[in-house]
Amino acid sequence: MAKLRTGYLVKRGAVFYACWTVAGKKFRQSTSTGDRREAEKELARIMEPFLVEDETKTLQTIKARIEAGKERASQLHEQRNPPTTIAQTWNIFAASTERPDSGPRTLADYEACFATFRKWMEHHHPTASSLRDVSPELAAEYATHLGKRKITASTFNKAINALALVFRTLATPAKLTGNPWVAIKRRKIVSQSHRELTIDELRKVCQLATGELSLLFALGIYTGLRLVDCCTLQWGEVDLRRNIIRRVPVKMARRDPKRALVVIPLHTVLSELLAQTPSAKRSGYVLPETAAAYTRHVTQVTNKIQAHFAACGITTTRTMEGRARAVVEVGFHSLRHTFVSLCREANAPLAVVEAIVGHTSPAMTRHYTHVSELAAARAVAALPPVLGNLKTSPPTLAITSETKAAYGLPPTPAFQLRTAVQHLEGMTAKTWATRRKTALNEIRAALAWIEGRIIHESSPETSQ
16 A cells, blocks of 8 residues: 555555545545556546645635734734834934035924924824834814914914925835825915015115124115025125125025025125225124124014114005915015016116025026127116215226136227127128127127116216
8 A cells, every 4th residue: 555645645555545534534535457557547537626725725724824924923013113103203314414405594483383293282182102103094174284374374384394294304204104294285385575665765775774784784775685684695705806795695505506606796885895804803693793683583683674664654564365474575585586677677688686695507507608798887887876975986887807818808888889790791691600709799788887877877876
């Protein structure tokens, strides 16, 4: 008798019988042959249905054991690496290398948004301790809570976007399967804009300002820089010899600092104000006290600015239909709008104004030639001297002899015009593009010089 795991053969007389046991009961069936090889084949055929059943059960057992092993491994991993709790979240996010490279003020705003959410969770859902416990339904409940607080659409969107950013950044360490804040609908923001100030308002604001506030307003009016850039401007960025400011605006610095650089010609009024600081003290911040206050908390500076506007009789806010609170209509950013408007009123090309205030794209900036510097100087020179307490000299073009020599510019507008004529007369089919461009550069440079003189001679201060 040859016994097999899948059954066995028993010979009775001249015939082999297939035998097997199922659930303790024995079975036997004739193979109808006395040949052992043929009998083994018949045994395999008879046992095949039982083998399939056994294999299925075996695979099911193996699968169950694998799943149990995975579950056990997952439990051990959870014990050794517990999911990120809401209480731990901010510290982990702040230290994460995956989060955006945000500035201190932006990071503080994110922290405030998350702290508000954490307190709400502790009060309304104390048992939900980890980020994984924050479901889309819970996120929607919090969004409804924010809506009841009658906050602005901008504040609402900032809060939701900040939470979405935190959850997106910590998706892997917190073992999240999705971001519950993605489905929250953002609110439509009603557009609002700071209005420009009139010349009379500018004069009053500047003439009543004292100390560093006076220079701060002058920087805003004559450079178009944002408040953060005016407050943190350093002497290393001011070139009084070349009469320019070279600055990478904070808002653009994170994109590409090399291409975000703006070069702003100094208006005569601003140049004289800056020159009042002794050369020995021209290090560090141009406005050290203002920079320190701005670094501590920006509201210290903005409140002081708004109070000054109010003291000058300027209404800084206005009510809007559907808004619970009045919106700011006049602020330091109004000076930026005013700078752009005054430049445009003086017929400065839009591309030139964009280059000065930093709105232009890097691709457009790369196409500027040295005439852009002359055109920028012309645009700034056209601004009115709103500080009447200064004895201003004729508006310059902010182009020194060194700059002219570097660019090979002719010394007089008459020579520039004659050179332009020569280029135009010498144009051919092959050289027309180059000669036309050079001629236009010469003409524009000459016009900038001439119009700068006209502006000065027609100004009220000069006529007096």
